[in-house]
Amino acid sequence: MDKSVQILTEKVSLFASESTWVEGLATQQLIKTSELAGMIAVAGMPDLHPGRGYPIGAAFLSDTKVYPALVGNDIGCGMALWQSSLNVAKANVDKLAKKLRHVESELDESWQPLVQKRKVEKQISVSLFDVALGTIGGGNHFAEFQAVDEVYDASAMEQLNIDRKKLLLLAHSGSRGLGQSILVGHITEHNHQGLLVNSPAHLTYMQAHNEAVSWAELNRELIARRFFDAINVNGEFVLDVNHNFIEESTPRGDDHKAGWLHRKGATPSDKGYVVIPGSRGDYSYLVKPTALTSKHHALALYSLAHGAGRKWKRGECQARLSHKYKKDDLYKTSLGSKVICGDKGLLYDEAPQAYKRCDSIVGDLVNAGLITLVARLRPVLTFKTQGGYSA
Template sequence: MGTNVQTITEQVSLIASETTWIEGAAIQQLKKTAELSGMVRVAGMPDLHPGRGYPIGAAFYTRNKIYPALVGNDIGCGMSLWQSSLKVSKINLDKFMKKFDRVEAPLDESWSEVVKRRKGEKDITTQAFDLSLGTIGGGNHFAEFQAIDQVYDAKALKALGLDKKQLQLLVHSGSRGLGQSILVEHIRQFNHHGLIAGSEDCQHYMQQHDEAVRWAELNRELIARRFLEAARSEGHLVLDVNHNLVTAKALDNQSGYLHRKGATPSDLGYVVIPGSRGDYTYLVKPQPSEQSLYSLAHGAGRKWKRGDCQGRLSHKYKKDDLVKTALGSRVICGNKELLYDEAPQAYKKCESVVADMADAGLLEVVARLRPVLTFKTHGDCS
């Protein structure tokens, strides 16, 4: 293990350099989770920032207890990377942007057989949130077409079947209202208390949790397929990784439970770490480490709270200024508040977040991807 692993307490570690800015409130939340009953270890990533009671960008390891609140309401949220059949050199951005005017409404009848078949294959029985399948949602979720900008490991890129000439599609979304309903039900019954592992209540939650994870994976697949269809493109899945979930995991030769809240698994192969909509995304090969609880950052990490961004930026940037980025990419976002909340200035630089983890010996960079077109919403997000 290299540098950039800070030991805050015996139970709490932070993967970040001394120069990486991390809000004090996030550190306090990290320490507070270490005090929970059954908590063994807590690890913060360089994208760590405060959440609603619990930090985002962290992993938590427990024995004998599971804490649904540490997973949060967007169970199964994650990233999927698809390679399209579109040539980067052939993209005319002005024309390309006009192709995505019908990618937000619930999937129409033409998708019904695909949805039915894939739900059956993934053992998804819930129907209550079918209208949300194939939709991105609000917040920091997106669908982004990208170009491979720099290659650092050509052999790894080839092994993944990635071609620099092709346009890539990165989808970030989760379980939408399904995950929210599961957490709300849990909080109503148990407040923020954990569940005893193996208990009937814990088994009930884990059944719901596991289905929500599968639902989120299907949601990303359907989002990708409808964007590829709108672009009149073929495409195939390269990787799909969840960063909000709890899984059984042995540590120190003892069984336990690894909770991830905005933390990308480092023990499942290659992953992507995206920046803001005006920043680069990094494809990396993780080097699994117990010290980081087998986790990496899930993105660049916020610097500013949502709701504060418009006040900070509106005197310098008009709405039209924010739909074009310094990297030459375009942004589709008809929601003015969201446009400011998700501005590149509100996030850390992804390069520094990735560098912190590389210096700690947690990953090797395979490639850098540049945004071409980021889709958020045409209007208000639900």
């Protein structure tokens, strides 16, 4: 079990076996972040990779200060899993793809009663970015139809009310321009110095942050609903878990102190079932966190990996792959799934080869005693941005 847990410094832990490749710059950023004022502990996940100054795939616990820049611009980004009423056996991928032509456009007037109702229910007052509600965005965001490929825990599947014969939809997106505007405003006023806990600036930021988290959750809900609407099927909510946010953390025994827990590309292990997605050409895994009293949860800051983790930097992938793969080759994967993506650069940047294997990531978490496997999910149709809509 301990082979997947590395203690890098007194404050820094890395939940990855030595056979799991982690870029040196990522561990350097992890250690550097642990030196920020008020930082108590830092935990890197097996999908750890470098970010813009701060690593992605990590959790950070502080006491006297909070650091909005650690969370970044995509506040509330996360994964939502829904189940469709469509049997996998009856899903025609080409027909599905043709029906998804308009899922990036602004939601039309017919959606507005639902949008306004859900905003009230989720206590969202901001309206400046409503034009982007129900849209995925660029980068590594996606909506993917998936099939249950293998079941490891039938009782857990029953508890989640998942029918293995039905097509699933996994939506990965966040707060879009709203989160970006919050971060830009914060950096403009405070740079990267962090905010004193319970100061007026901290309270102001957290109010905006919490609304952005709710907005991101609603965004994923609307993405799922409009995808189901586009292909004329019904959909049922299964789970939604954020992986970019800050929350106040209470003590959980002698091995976990109170403070403010920042997650940047780290999925909570204390909020129920989680999906850890692979690349568009790899399996995703539905997992169940083990009992939180298990040995390593506190050391991992009650966090898990949020995905497979990048191997290659964006912007480098086309040069690495274009001599082997033509653009048209990347619209199909080795698992037989298809890809919708109108952005050539993104098509290469998000290629399966640019990511680690997801089974190695979940394997490290299993070996660390943090999760058990529930099901393996196979991609059927992955939708990325077409590149023509960026609100």
